[in-house]
Amino acid sequence: MHWTAKIVLFVSLVNRINAAKPSSCSDIRVVDLSHVHGPEPLTAPFFPAYSFKVVNRSISQELGGIWFETNYIGTSEHSSTHIDAPSHFYRNRLRMHQLPLERLYGPGVIIDVRKQVSRNPFYKVQISDIRRWEASHGRIPNKAVVLLSSGWDKRYPDPNVVFNTKTTSDITSYRFPSFEFNAIIFLAKFRSVHAVGSDTPAIYLNSAKIDLSGFTFLFQRNIPVILNVANLERLPPSGSTVFLPAINIYDGSGAPVRVFATVPASKMKYKY
Numbered sequence: 563m564h565w566t567a568k569i570v571l572f573v574s575l576v577n578r579i580n581a582a583k584p585s586s587c588s589d590i591r592v593v594d595l596s597h598v599h600g601p602e603p604l605t606a607p608f609f610p611a612y613s614f615k616v617v618n619r620s621i622s623q624e625l626g627g628i629w630f631e632t633n634y635i636g637t638s639e640h641s642s643t644h645i646d647a648p649s650h651f652y653r654n655r656l657r658m659h660q661l662p663l664e665r666l667y668g669p670g671v672i673i674d675v676r677k678q679v680s681r682n683p684f685y686k687v688q689i690s691d692i693r694r695w696e697a698s699h700g701r702i703p704n705k706a707v708v709l710l711s712s713g714w715d716k717r718y719p720d721p722n723v724v725f726n727t728k729t730t731s732d733i734t735s736y737r738f739p740s741f742e743f744n745a746i747i748f749l750a751k752f753r754s755v756h757a758v759g760s761d762t763p764a765i766y767l768n769s770a771k772i773d774l775s776g777f778t779f780l781f782q783r784n785i786p787v788i789l790n791v792a793n794l795e796r797l798p799p800s801g802s803t804v805f806l807p808a809i810n811i812y813d814g815s816g817a818p819v820r821v822f823a824t825v826p827a828s829k830m831k832y833k834y
C-alpha cells in the first residue's frame with residue numbers, strides 16, 4: 563500500500579473511533595416525558611384533591627425588601643406522571659425510600675401501539691408486540707424501562723377523556739390501553755426489567771371487574787410501575803436512557819416524577 567493511502571486509512575479509522583463515542587453533552591438530547599404537576603393533576607377520583615396554596619408572594623420587609631415567593635402543595639403520591647412503589651399493592655415490598663436510585667433508570671424500550679390503539683382504544687399490549695420489538699431491536703436489554711406508547715398523553719388532564727368514561731367513580735367503566743396479563747408475566751419472569759410503564763393511568767385494566775393482578779405480579783417481584791408518561795413519540799424505539807427521578811418520600815407508596823430520557827443526537831427521531 564502506498565504511504566499516502568496508509569495515512570488516509572489511518573485518519574479514517576481515527577475518525578470512526580471518535581464518532582463512536584459521544585464526546586460531550588452536545589451529542590445528547592434530553593426529552594421530557596412528564597406532564598406538568600397541576601393545576602389539575604390527573605389522579606384517581608377517590609384520592610384527596612390537589613392543593614396549591616400561596617404562602618408568600620410579595621415584597622417581604624422581613625427579608626430586607628426583596629420579592630419572596632413560597633407555596634404549600636398537598637398532592638396524592640399517585641397523581642399526574644408518577645411512580646408506584648412495589649409497596650402500593652403488595653405487603654412488605656419496597657417503599658419509596660427503599661427503592662435504590664440505581665434502579666430508577668435504564669435503557670428505554672418503547673412499545674409503540676399507536677396504530678392498534680387508533681382502531682381499538684382498549685387495546686392491550688401482547689407478547690407478540692414485545693416479540694416484534696425484539697425482532698427489530700434485539701432482546702430487551704437488562705435493567706430496561708419498558709414503556710407502552712399509545713398516544714394517550716394527548717388526552718390529559720380531563721379525567722373523563724383520559725379514563726374514557728362518563729362515570730370516573732366506577733373503575734370498571736374505564737377504557738384505555740394497557741398490557742395483557744401474559745405480557746406483564748413475560749417482562750417480569752423472562753426479561754430483567756427495572757420498571758414497566760405506560761402513557762395511560764394504569765399498566766393493567768380488567769373491564770369485567772376490579773382486578774389489579776397485573777400490578778401485584780410486578781410488585782411481588784419489587785418492580786415499580788410508571789404511569790401517565792408523556793411524549794413517548796419523540797423517542798426512538800430503542801437507544802434512549804429513561805430516568806425516573808422520583809422524590810425520595812419516606813415510607814411513600816409512590817411519588818410524582820419528572821420522567822425524562824436522554825437520547826444520542828444521531829438517534830433522535832425529530833431534530834429540534
Ligand SMILES: *[C@@H]1O[C@H](CO)[C@@H](O)[C@H](O)[C@H]1NC(C)=O
Pocket residue numbers: 617618622623624625630
Ligand atoms: C410569609 O407569609 C406568612 C403568612 O402570611 C407570614 O406570616 C410571614 O411573615 C411571611 N414571611 C416572610 C419572610 O415574608
